[in-house]
Amino acid sequence: MKKETRAIHQPSVDLPEGNEPLVSPIYRSVKYSFPRxxxxxxxxxxxxxxxxxxxxxxxxxxxxxxxxxxxxxxxxxxxxxxxxxxxxxxxxxxxxxxxxxxxxxxxxxxxxxxxxxxxxxxxxxxxxxxxxxxxxxxxxxxxxxxxxxxxxxxxxxxxxxxxxxxxxxxxxxxxxxxxxxxxxxxxxxxxxxxxxxxxxxxxxxxxxxxxxxxxxxxxxxxxxxxxxxxxxxxxxxxxxxxxxxxxxxxTYFLRYRQHCASAHTIAEYLRGHSRVSRVFYPGLSDDPGFALASSQMDGCGGVLSFQMDCTQEICWKFIDALQLFATVSSVGSTESLVAPVKLYFARDLSEQEAERAGITDGTVRLSVGLEHPDDLIADLEQAFACAFE
Ligand SMILES: Cc1ncc(COP(=O)(O)O)c(C=O)c1O
Incomplete structure (x- = not known):
């Protein structure tokens, strides 16, 4: 076989029986052949x-x-x-x-x-x-x-x-x-x-x-x-x-559990904060969804929302002041994320629909990551101070 051909029809490596990789390989091939x-x-x-x-x-x-x-x-x-x-x-x-x-x-x-x-x-x-x-x-x-x-x-x-x-x-x-x-x-x-x-x-x-x-x-x-x-x-x-x-x-189960635990800690912190009028997290015992969530779910996840009685300008100032929470619309990452709810998720809703959904100018969604919750709380605290100075 000429080298040009060999470069295309490459040698294969067959694993001896029982000599298995612990992590399955990535199959990148687009096509799979059959003998006939x-x-x-x-x-x-x-x-x-x-x-x-x-x-x-x-x-x-x-x-x-x-x-x-x-x-x-x-x-x-x-x-x-x-x-x-x-x-x-x-x-x-x-x-x-x-x-x-x-x-x-x-x-x-x-x-x-x-x-x-x-x-x-x-x-x-x-x-x-x-x-x-x-x-x-x-x-x-x-x-x-x-x-x-x-x-x-x-x-x-x-x-x-x-x-x-x-x-x-x-x-x-x-x-x-x-x-x-x-x-x-x-x-x-x-x-x-x-x-x-x-x-x-x-x-x-x-x-x-x-x-x-x-x-x-x-x-x-x-x-x-x-x-x-x-x-x-x-x-x-x-x-x-x-x-x-x-x-x-x-690592899904380990991560999910930690996301839940940290989100719960942060939800408790926010519930006690003077600038926060309402927290939406079904893991909190006084959340209207608590009883249902406790019977339907194992862990309530790492996402929570909360409301501040404030203008959109102050809400955005709060979000911009956060250092550890990145402002993006996704959730479920190792790093914490924040999103202004009305702007990112409710632009298509009428004022009435947004109100029915509980969304105001001061509604913020957090996706709590895997950083230490103490650092996240310190970051939230300095952002409140900055926004409401
Ligand atoms: C509830 C829900 N469904 C579907 C999607 C869409 O997922 P993807 O961005 O992977 O298309 C998202 C994304 O945020 C979501 O939050």
């Missing part, structure tokens, strides 16, 4: 084998299996971002003329998707509050309602929906339920009979703010029906990103 065409067509090859990385690849498959198992389901599809997961969970389950029920208390791009993008395809929506069971029941009972998407807890105001109630109402009206469980975490809410659970893996799953991903999790039949859509849409998660998320997941 006919071999590629067997049931086993089609079920377990690999052909083209947009369809499936071993590293991504490993991540899908882990996510499915953590949520107590059979199967999952990993995609390139959390929003791709939202689109994948919704589109294949909808046709023109169908209605989606979603909640005022939700992540802004999901509202945008439902109120602006899907309108174009004659997919209608009803927006109700997670705290209004009568409105939920009425919306689910509409003949054209096919699907409901909700979060637990909600982004950005940490409201806790009654999952069992939503599932029961949905089942009674034959409505498909989709839970965006990004804030809840991969270990929570799997016991509820929800049809599809999705996550932005960009957050707590990967945990370090250096990779994006999303996943839709469900029973084999539902995931099987989404798979051809995922392949055709091309929203595939690539092997490198899957590897990074798998690496993050090794």
């Amino acid at each position: 065409i006919a071999d590629a067509l067997t049931i086993e090859a089609r079920r377990d084998g690999f052909d083209y990385a947009r369809d499936a690849s071993p590293t991504t498959r490993q991540l899908e299996r882990l996510c499915a198992e953590l949520q107590g389901r059979d199967d999952a599809i990993a995609v390139s971002t959390g929003m791709a997961a939202v689109w994948l969970a919704l589109l294949p389950n909808l046709s023109a003329g169908d209605r989606v029920v979603f909640f005022l208390e939700c992540y802004r791009p999901i509202r945008t998707m439902l109120r602006e993008r899907l309108e174009q395809f004659d997919i209608r929506h009803s927006m109700v509050s997670v705290h209004d069971p009568d409105a939920i029941r009425e919306a689910f009972a509409l003949e054209d309602t096919k699907l409901a998407i909700f979060e637990a807890p909600t982004n950005p105001m940490l409201q806790v929906p009654d999952i069992q109630k939503i599932v029961d109402l949905a089942k009674a009206s034959d409505v498909v339920t989709v839970l965006d469980n990004t804030f809840g975490g991969l270990h929570n809410h799997g016991a509820y009979d929800i049809d599809l659970i999705l996550h932005s893996l960009t957050k707590y799953a990967s945990g370090h703010g250096d990779v994006m991903g999303g996943v839709v999790i469900g029973d084999r039949k539902r995931i099987g029906s989404l798979k051809p859509w995922a392949i055709n849409m091309g929203a595939t998660l690539d092997g490198d990103a899957a590897f990074m998320i798998l690496r993050g997941l090794r």
Whole structure:
């Protein structure tokens, strides 16, 4: 063989039997071969084998299996971002003329998707509050309602929906339920009979703010029906990103516990602060969501919001004064993050809707990182002093 050819058809390294790497390799190959065409067509090859990385690849498959198992389901599809997961969970389950029920208390791009993008395809929506069971029941009972998407807890105001109630109402009206469980975490809410659970893996799953991903999790039949859509849409998660998320997941439980503990400490500190009028964190015993969250979840996560009775100018001054909290709209990283809620998450809401959602000019969301909570509290304290000097 000429060297030019060898440079392309490279030697392979086969591991001796039993000589296994502890960390699985990253499969970067786009294409996978079979000895003969006919071999590629067997049931086993089609079920377990690999052909083209947009369809499936071993590293991504490993991540899908882990996510499915953590949520107590059979199967999952990993995609390139959390929003791709939202689109994948919704589109294949909808046709023109169908209605989606979603909640005022939700992540802004999901509202945008439902109120602006899907309108174009004659997919209608009803927006109700997670705290209004009568409105939920009425919306689910509409003949054209096919699907409901909700979060637990909600982004950005940490409201806790009654999952069992939503599932029961949905089942009674034959409505498909989709839970965006990004804030809840991969270990929570799997016991509820929800049809599809999705996550932005960009957050707590990967945990370090250096990779994006999303996943839709469900029973084999539902995931099987989404798979051809995922392949055709091309929203595939690539092997490198899957590897990074798998690496993050090794420390997921340790990190999530610490995020919860630190967020709780900071929520307690804020609750006692003279400049803070209200704290939204379902881990606090006087939070309206405390009882539900305690029964539904193991740990309330690392995100909390709070209100100051102040102008937008003072709120922004407070945020700008923070040194350890970076001003960005993401959550779930090792470092702490801060966001002005009205500007980042409620620009599309009318004044009335924002008020119903509890969002004011002085509402701030914190994603509590893994720094020492004493340092974070000292940083918050100096920012209060600076903003209200
Ligand atoms: C609740 C929720 N769902 C979905 C997403 C979208 O995730 P991604 O940014 O990975 O697309 C986010 C992102 O912040 C989120 O908070």
